[in-house]
Amino acid sequence: MIEFDHVSKYFQGEAAVKDLSLTIREGEFTVLIGTSGSGKSTTLKMINRLVEHDEGRIRFAGEEIRNFDAKALRRRMGYAIQSIGLFPHWNVAQNIATVPQLLKWPKARIEARIDELLDLLGLEAAQFRERYPHQLSGGQQQRVGVARALAADPEVLLMDEPFGALDPVTRAALQQEIVRIHNLLGRTIVLVTHDIEEALRLADRIVLMDGGQIIQQGTPLELLTNPANDFARDFFGRSELGVRLLSLRQVVNSLRVDEHIEGEPIKADLSLREALSLFVDRQCQQLPVVDEKGVPCGVLHFSDLVRGEHATNR
Ligand SMILES: Nc1ncnc2c1ncn2[C@@H]1O[C@H](COP(=O)(O)OP(=O)(O)O)[C@@H](O)[C@H]1O
Ligand SMILES: [Mg+2]
Structure with missing residues (x-):
């Protein structure tokens, strides 16, 4: 163009x-x-x-x-x-x-x-x-x-x-x-x-x-x-690189689809950075995830999010 x-x-x-x-x-x-x-x-x-x-x-x-x-x-x-x-x-x-x-x-x-x-x-x-x-x-x-x-x-x-x-x-x-x-x-x-x-x-x-x-x-x-x-x-910026990367990835990419837990769910299309703040707010290790129709579709683990950050920070 x-x-x-x-x-x-x-x-x-x-x-x-x-x-x-x-x-x-x-x-x-x-x-x-x-x-x-x-x-x-x-x-x-x-x-x-x-x-x-x-x-x-x-x-x-x-x-x-x-x-x-x-x-x-x-x-x-x-x-x-x-x-x-x-x-x-x-x-x-x-x-x-x-x-x-x-x-x-x-x-x-x-x-x-x-x-x-x-x-x-x-x-x-x-x-x-x-x-x-x-x-x-x-x-x-x-x-x-x-x-x-x-x-x-x-x-x-x-x-x-x-x-x-x-x-x-x-x-x-x-x-x-x-x-x-x-x-x-x-x-x-x-x-x-x-x-x-x-x-x-x-x-x-x-x-x-x-x-x-x-x-x-x-x-x-x-x-x-x-x-x-x-x-x-x-x-x-080196220091914030991990956090910035999180803003580019969605919950759906780090989901464990075969798991189910109770609790207030988060949406699968949230960025991992938004999910990170929710983990911090709610002081929890796992969050249930729902798709755009509100149907449960898996669980996001805090550890997976952190691991992802390490993997991409190599
Ligand atoms: N009309 C102009 N006359 C003289 N120098 C200019 C003019 N417009 C831009 N420059 C110079 O060109 C360079 C690039 O400017 P600019 O494209 O506005 O940069 P940016 O938008 O990235 O801040 C700068 O050094 C600026 O001072
Ligand atoms: Mg300018």
Whole structure:
């Protein structure tokens, strides 16, 4: 869907992005992660030509992006940023309608789309449509920002630290929304973050950047279990590695299916990390597990969880 082929970008003679090659497949959730100044935002902005690259080629759907009209290209790609960038003198409905209006959608279709998106992002349409940005909380503004990026049903969604300014609870809720939207619509998403937990939670593929270059790319599990070098290992943190791995595995993977015990059950699709907290809360060694229909399907042993951690920490 998006292909970088030996791409470089210079600012005042300094490379912000150096000889970067990267393939982003259709329907994939890619997260660009790295320290501040590593070239993440520049990489993202080159995709919709907010920044023009100096060397190499970038292709979108097989065609070089230089061949597109920049405005037309941008309308096919939703873009959401941390500072939100809502127009302060426009209400929520008008903000969301920006791109559909540019595309000259019929009025009725735009109105229906606004309601649909507010619903998708958990904002009551009747209550929020007419509000102005200053009448919204930070989290609500972020939601409207994401709704606006999604408005014209873009083929690609580009997001630059879209949840950066939020408190942890609102951030987790919005992350869940994005995962749901991704699963529902199967859109290609590229998200920039410096937050490791966020990357692990959201990504199909993680691209770790440093100094304008890609250090490593792969699935979250690959980056955690098989870091390419010391930088990658340090970035994802040695000490918490076991716990982070637990967040990628589900109860269902460590289950003893032939056992049964009494007690308040946990769900099989919980992450092992969530299960770990439940063990700690309940001060127990074993937990009964039920499937999505609530039918008992086995027992999770604390010792298995710890053993799994040792096995993967080798
Ligand atoms: N418009 C610009 N003018 C000059 N330098 C820039 C500009 N945008 C980014 N840079 C520089 O390019 C490097 C990469 O920046 P950026 O892509 O924003 O990093 P990140 O998003 O990973 O924090 C930094 O050194 C930054 O100072
Ligand atoms: Mg940035």
